[in-house]
Amino acid sequence: MNKAVFFDLDDTLYDTSDFARLARRAAINVMIDAGLPLTPDEAYKLLREIIKEKGSNYDKHFNILTKRVYGEEKPLLIALGMITYHNVKFALLRLFPETMSTLIYLKSKGYHLGIISNGITIKQWEKLIRLGLHHFFDEVITSEEAGVEKPDKKIFQKSLDRMGCKAEKSIMIGNKFSEDIIGALNAGMYAILVNSQLTEDEQKYLEERNIELKVLSNIQDIKKIL
Ligand SMILES: [Mg+2]
Numbered sequence: 001m002n003k004a005v006f007f008d009l010d011d012t013l014y015d016t017s018d019f020a021r022l023a024r025r026a027a028i029n030v031m032i033d034a035g036l037p038l039t040p041d042e043a044y045k046l047l048r049e050i051i052k053e054k055g056s057n058y059d060k061h062f063n064i065l066t067k068r069v070y071g072e073e074k075p076l077l078i079a080l081g082m083i084t085y086h087n088v089k090f091a092l093l094r095l096f097p098e099t100m101s102t103l104i105y106l107k108s109k110g111y112h113l114g115i116i117s118n119g120i121t122i123k124q125w126e127k128l129i130r131l132g133l134h135h136f137f138d139e140v141i142t143s144e145e146a147g148v149e150k151p152d153k154k155i156f157q158k159s160l161d162r163m164g165c166k167a168e169k170s171i172m173i174g175n176k177f178s179e180d181i182i183g184a185l186n187a188g189m190y191a192i193l194v195n196s197q198l199t200e201d202e203q204k205y206l207e208e209r210n211i212e213l214k215v216l217s218n219i220q221d222i223k224k225i226l
Contacts, residue, residue: 004112004138004165005226006184008150008174009124012194013099013219014131019092020056024048027062027085031077036069057120093130096195098220103136105223114139116159116172118149118179139163150176151183160187173222177202185211194219 010016028036028043036043043065050064062081066074106113113136117124121142128134139162146155160167167188174180175195184191192214198206206213214225 002112002163002165002169003110004114004160004163004170005106006114006116006156006159006163006170006172006189008172008176008180009115009117009127010119011175012173012180013133014093014095014127019089022092023085023089026088027081030084031062031065031081034077034080036066036077038069057123090130093127095131095133096219098218100132102219102222103133106226107136109226111226112138112163112165114141114159114163116141116150116155116174116180118143120144150174150179151186153183153187156183156187156189160189171226173219181213192216192222192225194222 007013024047025040025044028040028047032038032040032043038046046068047061047065050061050068051058054061054064062078062085063073065081066072066077103113115124115128115137117140119142121144124142125134125140128137128140139159141155141159141162143149143155146152146158148154150156156167156172160170163170168190171190171192172180172184173192173194174184175193177193177196177198181191181193194216195218196215198213198215216222216225
């Protein structure tokens with residue numbers, strides 16, 4: 001039977017914290033240079049409102065932005081915004097330090113590796129490919145594919161089935177307690193929290209259930225325990 005380590009993707013293997021904001025700012029500046037009649041702050045605020053309304057996975061934020069400003073879509077501005085957004089976003093897409101060496105280490109120890117991610121399948125694959133990680137993972141499962149999001153244990157069970165692995169022989173590593181950790185524990189897996197601190201409530205949750213959770217500040221510390 002396989003032993004497996006599953007990872008969350010966003011903010012576990014790479015840092016998302018700044019890059020969406022910086023990419024949006026850059027896109028807006030290019031649109032303003034091309035004639036969009038707003039200040040950078042006005043345009044950014046409007047874009048944020050549209051993203052909040054439509055969700056971050058909607059792909060026509062810039063169309064709506066020009067429509068709201070001009071009363072009609074402006075294709076040149078939309079294309080400039082989209083291209084700049086993507087170029088800046090992918091230029092900023094970087095792994096956390098020592099992520100690659102940690103994955104190589106786990107492979108050398110005989111672990112099968114998987115991704116369990118809430119997100120759109122093609123978008124998540126695109127990030128893995130751009131990060132140079134796609135060959136490392138035996139299975140990549142997204143909430144879009146599974147039909148449910150973490151912490152629903154069905155997405156974890158589906159991942160285990162695909163990997164041919166038992167829950168008690170597997171570990172989930174992620175940065176969100178409420179999604180990655182709770183979901184994995186409910187599915188009977190081991191769990192490790194990275195890049196995040198436990199809140200008091202979370203600590204209490206674990207104590208009440210007598211669960212000892214490993215919390216690591218860096219992904220490379222996995223090498224010390226696996
Ligand atoms: Mg995450």
